[in-house]
Amino acid sequence: MSGGSHHHGSVDVADIAHHVATQLTAIGQRFTSNRRAIVTTLTAAQRPLSIPEILEDTGLAQSSAYRNLTVLENAGVVVRVTSTDEWARFELSEDITGHHHHMVCHSCGFVDDVRIPDEIEHELDAALARVAAKAGFQMAHHRLDVVGVCKSCR
Amino acid sequence: MSGGSHHHGSVDVADIAHHVATQLTAIGQRFTSNRRAIVTTLTAAQRPLSIPEILEDTGLAQSSAYRNLTVLENAGVVVRVTSTDEWARFELSEDITGHHHHMVCHSCGFVDDVRIPDEIEHELDAALARVAAKAGFQMAHHRLDVVGVCKSCR
């Protein structure tokens, strides 16, 4: 409801639901209450969440969580994030949150969002596209993680 | 034996075995023939390999591969790399190969090494350390992947 405007290319928080509904409709899927619950939880978290965290917050069945997250992933509104532990994490796509990167805790697997200056971002992206193309690789996007120790594990 | 000198901070290829032996000894482990086979395979590959690839190349039992890779990881000479598929990949540590990043194929999971100009690397590292610290995160290192489509999948 409030405080979402510090994201770079994000849609306004109040429009997230509408955006998600549109994306789901586009692939012939409904915006059910469970899917709404997941989106609400992810929106509030402002960071990638693990399945246990999502289940605790939404009360969904495990299989429903996995299945709906897959649907939301196919709709392009959720992405799967890799941490250092054995759990997958899920967050809203950059269409919604704006481009950002992650800090992952090597000790507990906690993941938080982080943003770097646009100038460095652009330089980096250009350099990556260049070296990738030289290797016959067609770049879609880049992933950048800070690996380290989080506040609570220090 | 030849052509390893283009790595940035790498040890000479001929010294890898010696380096690995030293690292293993330091943690009270032996440099067995299976471990030597894994190191040889990873050295030749010049890119992160999956377990099936390692097994095919070395003929090891699956459990031996996993166990020895864990030992080599603890010795600091092998690192586990995340791709887009369900398989873990393993490669020699940057102590041996020099600092680099990865291009991962979103279609088949193939991973190859890639390097970016030092200047950008340093800028990036400084920026990351800065924003991480501001968030109470102690950065150990960064991970940077190009995600896209590899030569064979285009």
Next chain:
DNA sequence: ATGAGTGCAAAGGCTTTGCATTAGG
């Protein structure tokens, strides 16, 4: 001889899938 390493098979743990039931259009 003696402890580490090896390989086979079984178990673990996250994720996916089958199936009967429920709910939304």
Next chain:
DNA sequence: CCTAATGCAAAGCCTTTGCACTCAT
């Protein structure tokens, strides 16, 4: 009504572990 979604339980799949055997010191 009728298809999609849900939840429980079971199955899958990568990875780890138990255990007996082998090898190196």
